[in-house]
Amino acid sequence: MKYVYGPVPSRRLGKSLGIDLLPSKTCNFQCVYCQLGKTTHFTNTRTNFFPKEEVMGEIRTAINQFESETDYITFVGSGEPTLYKDLEDLIVFTKEVSKRPICVITNGALLYDPEVRNALMLADVVLPSLDAGNEKLFIKINRPHPSIKFDEMIQGFQDFRKKFKGKFWIEVMLMKGINDSKSQLLELKEKIDVLMPDRIDINVPIRPPAEKWVELPDKNILSLLNEVFGEYSDIHFPEMGKFYLYSTDFEKEFLSIIERHPMRQDQIIETFRSQSLNQEEIIQRLKALEEQKKIENIFYNNQIFWRLRVKK
Numbered sequence: 001m002k003y004v005y006g007p008v009p010s011r012r013l014g015k016s017l018g019i020d021l022l023p024s025k026t027c028n029f030q031c032v033y034c035q036l037g038k039t040t041h042f043t044n045t046r047t048n049f050f051p052k053e054e055v056m057g058e059i060r061t062a063i064n065q066f067e068s069e070t071d072y073i074t075f076v077g078s079g080e081p082t083l084y085k086d087l088e089d090l091i092v093f094t095k096e097v098s099k100r101p102i103c104v105i106t107n108g109a110l111l112y113d114p115e116v117r118n119a120l121m122l123a124d125v126v127l128p129s130l131d132a133g134n135e136k137l138f139i140k141i142n143r144p145h146p147s148i149k150f151d152e153m154i155q156g157f158q159d160f161r162k163k164f165k166g167k168f169w170i171e172v173m174l175m176k177g178i179n180d181s182k183s184q185l186l187e188l189k190e191k192i193d194v195l196m197p198d199r200i201d202i203n204v205p206i207r208p209p210a211e212k213w214v215e216l217p218d219k220n221i222l223s224l225l226n227e228v229f230g231e232y233s234d235i236h237f238p239e240m241g242k243f244y245l246y247s248t249d250f251e252k253e254f255l256s257i258i259e260r261h262p263m264r265q266d267q268i269i270e271t272f273r274s275q276s277l278n279q280e281e282i283i284q285r286l287k288a289l290e291e292q293k294k295i296e297n298i299f300y301n302n303q304i305f306w307r308l309r310v311k312k
């Protein structure tokens with residue numbers, strides 16, 4: 001499958017069937033914490049990166065095969081999904097072929113565009129991220145495309161929220177010494193309060209970030225989060241669970257998952273051991289892919305992660 005992957009375990013969504021509409025790392029942000037590495041296709045122009053009929057064909061096939069094992073169908077992936085011009089048509093189509101709820105995970109930047117707001121109105125859950133309460137910090141963390149302005153983006157969030165009937169969950173990435181001071185959190189909360197989200201997920205960079213200097217906040221951040229976010233606060237840690245495989249071709253399946261979702265080595269072993277490979281054979285295959293310069297490993301937060309090799 002080229003556009004559909006999973007179901008993969010998700011911290012928030014249970015078993016999520018992912019739909020990825022973009023060439024690898026296409027985004028209008030270049031977040032310092034991005035787990036997919038540096039943005040290689042930096043754009044704010046909406047276009048159909050792949051023919052939508054092809055994407056629809058794969059959605060139909062994957063739903064036929066995996067619907068019973070799917071909790072959510074999620075538009076997410078190798079970048080910012082709202083950059084796909086006909087996203088609305090794809091959501092309408094997915095609703096026609098499946099009764100499973102639809103989620104869109106987005107950086108929210110394009111919510112200032114009425115066409116994007118209309119498309120996302122059709123989803124059951126919209127999960128935008130917001131990491132900063134002011135423009136200066138927004139630029140420092142998210143490094144947006146120059147055509148994206150913080151105030152317009154926040155206005156877009158508000159306009160969308162006023163009309164959206166589904167669940168609106170905000171995601172915040174918290175990083176040590178970047179956006180974890182009390183004053184920064186209070187400023188961010190002010191913006192979030194206006195949006196009245198159904199839930200806030202406060203995450204920390206548990207996977208290797210785009211920039212090496214990004215660090216996890218200290219553990220004592222929890223009391224500050226409780227103080228600032230009170231009952232909103234919902235801290236999440238690494239997901240557990242099983243990745244679903246479409247075939248027994250290790251290389252194809254493994255590369256397809258890590259293109260969107262870097263994996264810990266223990267997760268890889270757990271996932272592929274069921275395919276009659278033992279731990280040693282899996283590690284040998286990882287080393288072979290590394291020698292072919294297809295993947296790279298990163299030691300981060302005391303664990304080994306594997307991800308697609310970042311093209312320099």
Ligand code: SF4
Nearest residue numbers: 027029031034079107
């Ligand atoms: S974290 Fe999301 S929004 Fe930020 S650069 Fe990566 S893909 Fe884009």
